[in-house]
Amino acid sequence: MDIADLATRLRSGNRRALARGITLIESHRPDHRAQATELLERLADPSRQTLRIGLSGTPGVGKSTFIEAFGQTLIAEGHRVAVLAIDPSSARSGGSILGDKTRMERLSRNPAAFIRPSPSQTELGGVARRTREAILLCEAAGYDAVLVETVGVGQSETMVAQMTDLFVLLLAPGGGDELQGVKRGIMEIADLILVNKADGALKPQAEATRADYAGALRLLRRREGDPDDFPKALSVSALDQRGLDEAWEAMLALTTHRRDSGFFVTRRATQNRDWFEEAVLSGILQRLRQDPALRGSMETLGHAVSEGQMAPGAAADRLVERFLA
């Protein structure tokens, strides 16, 4: 593959080149990995102005409908929008955020939008690296607003927050105590809470839920780099396409504030550094997995462990000592 040519076509906004670039960075083959690195270096441009928006919501909050409507709001404002998905359950099943293009039919047909279904993955660390690289490729192809979405509960939110400039939590009206408990950790990283489905019969409940969360956010500690009225909670209706402009204005206000204060640039620098450190450790680990001496010892001791002759933890401790001695 001619990487220089791919880079040129990708930079000109060619969608097939972008899709191909993402396939390249998703590949596990060592030669593809080297090509992916070359591609990323050719496309690097620190002066590029983009906004990376993390979006999370549990199943049923209307995430697809929201992205469909919000994406078109951004396009109407003159932006080009890329949508990437991180799917924590894909490790085994090959993906639950299925058929992203079917989910967001109108948006996917819009020439100013690019939607990439989440790839099936083997480990969460790999997902982070590949999504980060996919963000860079989308930005190089001219998509200046990149939405990284993830499903509900777990570590994937933290991961998304660590690779985006702001983090939006989409909620449905209502939600019991247990639900709110689960959200505690997520609320700490949310810059903006949007209560969706503020339409029809659910409208009053959506407003009440918004007020509840606004109150809860006030109780959280103020965070470094935030303007006075952030984090904030708004209600929206993706269905009626209401409140989307206000949501975008809130994101812009926060972004402008962070750019002016220098927080935006500092945060991206920190994210790059964290990304680098993670990539170093996972790279070393990947190489070790293939190390013949280590594999041999693991084979022998692993047999003893599965036969019940040794405890797994103790056997591992011993092998680590020996290997690093």
Added chain:
Amino acid sequence: MDIADLATRLRSGNRRALARGITLIESHRPDHRAQATELLERLADPSRQTLRIGLSGTPGVGKSTFIEAFGQTLIAEGHRVAVLAIDPSSARSGGSILGDKTRMERLSRNPAAFIRPSPSQTELGGVARRTREAILLCEAAGYDAVLVETVGVGQSETMVAQMTDLFVLLLAPGGGDELQGVKRGIMEIADLILVNKADGALKPQAEATRADYAGALRLLRRREGDPDDFPKALSVSALDQRGLDEAWEAMLALTTHRRDSGFFVTRRATQNRDWFEEAVLSGILQRLRQDPALRGSMETLGHAVSEGQMAPGAAADRLVERFLA
């Protein structure tokens, strides 16, 4: 700390000794780690007959109420029950499965039950190792039924399934298409689906949901080691304490079948081997994190990365090559 003494007290069923043992295995201190390994070796007994039950359910399905009621069913059958929690969101927030003892008040007061709140963790790999070790400690203290519970979506289910003998998925009546999509990967690992809240007005819907899932399970491929009627779906009411005996009978039937076929023992052996391999790699990784030469290079290159002079992935690739050369 006198580990021999702790092991003796723990083996006699002393709850404080068990709690102390779990605190020891949760510690990051290298001297504690060595003591934890010694403790586990002293307590090892491959002939111990126990059952490890993985349990998952999204927030709102009534997981606490179920465990509270089901735990008492097991105790009434003469078992001693330990409850451990894996909380994927605890990486940042310090835990969302908060106040486990308050959640399961009656069970926690029962002398035949032991409930351990999920510790706050820094990385998912560490959670797996510590939970596996906590299972062993609980079993050594005479708890022959260990429930490992986790919240909803994500990798934590796979992790729980990899350390238990059978995996139970708790669902609520109803659930839209998107919800079912998310569950696809989980359904593949579920041995038993329990539709909770089969009481009051929700009873007919719970039964309909049960029938839906029973149909879906029939469409899944038959799995190695399963009896004819597994995986299966039942409806239960934790609130009215109905269907719990049947659920336990189903778990016993599956366990007996797997013991008779040898699958039970083979699976535990495979789990031990996987555990060992994971522990080796994470042990090496942990040591590398502290390696002064690697830390020095990471410091220098990391600075260049955060200054925008180098791309994170490319810089990482280069460092990995150099370090392993």
